[in-house]
Amino acid sequence: MLKNKKIILGITGSIAAYKAVYLARTLIKRGAEVQVVITPSGKEFITPVTLSSLTQKPVISEFFTANTGEWHSHVDLGLWADAMLIAPATASTIAKMANGVADNMLITTYLSARAPVFVAPAMDFDMYRHPSTRRNLELLRSYGNHIIEPAEGALASGLEGKGRMEEPEKIADELERFFSASKSFFGKKVMITAGPTYEKIDPVRFIGNYSSGKMGYAIATAFASRGAEVTLISGPVTLPTPAGVKRIDVESAKEMYKAATENFPDSDIAVMCAAVADFAPEQTNATKIKRGNADMMLKLIPNPDIAASLGQIKKPGQILAGFALESDNEEENARHKLEKKNLDFIVLNSLADKGACFGGDNNKITIISRTGEKTSYPMKSKSAVADDIITYISGIYGK
Numbered sequence: 001m002l003k004n005k006k007i008i009l010g011i012t013g014s015i016a017a018y019k020a021v022y023l024a025r026t027l028i029k030r031g032a033e034v035q036v037v038i039t040p041s042g043k044e045f046i047t048p049v050t051l052s053s054l055t056q057k058p059v060i061s062e063f064f065t066a067n068t069g070e071w072h073s074h075v076d077l078g079l080w081a082d083a084m085l086i087a088p089a090t091a092s093t094i095a096k097m098a099n100g101v102a103d104n105m106l107i108t109t110y111l112s113a114r115a116p117v118f119v120a121p122a123m124d125f126d127m128y129r130h131p132s133t134r135r136n137l138e139l140l141r142s143y144g145n146h147i148i149e150p151a152e153g154a155l156a157s158g159l160e161g162k163g164r165m166e167e168p169e170k171i172a173d174e175l176e177r178f179f180s181a182s183k184s185f186f187g188k189k190v191m192i193t194a195g196p197t198y199e200k201i202d203p204v205r206f207i208g209n210y211s212s213g214k215m216g217y218a219i220a221t222a223f224a225s226r227g228a229e230v231t232l233i234s235g236p237v238t239l240p241t242p243a244g245v246k247r248i249d250v251e252s253a254k255e256m257y258k259a260a261t262e263n264f265p266d267s268d269i270a271v272m273c274a275a276v277a278d279f280a281p282e283q284t285n286a287t288k289i290k291r292g293n294a295d296m297m298l299k300l301i302p303n304p305d306i307a308a309s310l311g312q313i314k315k316p317g318q319i320l321a322g323f324a325l326e327s328d329n330e331e332e333n334a335r336h337k338l339e340k341k342n343l344d345f346i347v348l349n350s351l352a353d354k355g356a357c358f359g360g361d362n363n364k365i366t367i368i369s370r371t372g373e374k375t376s377y378p379m380k381s382k383s384a385v386a387d388d389i390i391t392y393i394s395g396i397y398g399k
């Protein structure tokens with residue numbers, strides 16, 4: 001799968017740089033052409049001679065070759081590549097990438113690269129979990145870079161925890177997966193709602209629910225990896241933005257309704273995954289409600305039904321899908337919602353299925369079609385469930 005793929009391997013100053021030798025060899029064995037770009041501190045850990053003899057190419061580190069004065073064009077290099085992989089990526093390099101601090105050849109190449117970028121962090125446990133590193137990785141994700149999460153285990157510092165660079169074979173697998181994923185939704189615009197909504201009672205209190213957003217985010221990730229242009233309208237969640245996805249953050253059902261109705265006319269497919277609050281307080285108190293001894297009444301009024309509103313303006317050719325989470329009369333209720341909201345299909349997940357609930361990593365679904373056909377799937381990870389839903393939609397398109 002990596003045959004003839006041109007890969008820039010960026011190596012930085014981490015003890016894990018020794019693994020980059022195996023990584024270069026693994027990529028080459030799988031058919032890739034590898035050009036190493038190493039930072040000055042990377043050279044303290046691994047010699048360019050080892051890398052150039054492996055890759056059969058001179059290792060690039062400086063803007064100029066010292067003795068010949070030859071200039072290395074980071075722009076040409078950036079355009080040459082089918083992928084750029086920075087492994088190991090130190091906290092310092094990640095920070096420079098996040099902020100565009102172009103003070104070495106690797107960062108200038110990164111800024112010039114149009115190809116997909118993969119980043120395999122390697123650092124000490126405490127550095128990895130520091131808010132600064134978390135924020136920088138989040139920024140890289142928002143640029144569409146793919147983060148290959150470090151593994152857990154013994155670290156060079158003697159500490160145990162997350163921070164070890166992922167193993168070379170697994171990194172190569174990740175690149176292979178990227179190149180092999182069919183781009184069957186290329187050119188399609190997909191809108192997804194995800195997560196809960198918060199309905200404000202006063203400045204510090206709200207009505208919400210336990211939705212984690214994981215299912216919707218998994219669907220967004222799966223669509224993006226198949227080439228779709230994805231807009232993710234997200235309620236308050238703690239999840240990172242999937243690579244290459246445009247995220248619109250909202251809080252209340254009304255805000256979600258506004259974003260969804262604005263984006264829907266331009267979408268080919270909409271998957272309504274959000275757990276939208278059905279009611280909101282009629283009034284939001286401007287100041288914090290004080291404790292008192294009398295009973296308190298909170299008047300709730302219905303929120304707009306986003307899915308149903310989109311169902312009303314749906315044009316021929318647009319696909320609109322919804323979710324149903326039921327505790328009783330599951331199928332009957334789901335079929336009723338499918339009709340009422342004018343959906344093309346509904347994904348039923350049951351509260352009765354243990355382990356397949358809000359916040360979990362797994363889900364067990366049944367898809368009910370417009371014509372009433374039912375397809376049931378076993379319990380799977382939410383990313384595998386997302387794949388099933390996308391395969392189902394491919395079937396609608398006859399792909």
Ligand code: C5P
Pocket residue numbers: 193253272273274275276277278303304305306307308321322323324325337
């Ligand atoms: O009616 P119920 O809330 O059970 O319907 C669930 C489906 O409708 C989900 O797809 C959910 O995202 C969507 N929905 C919505 N707006 C609401 C309520 C639900 O889009 N106000």
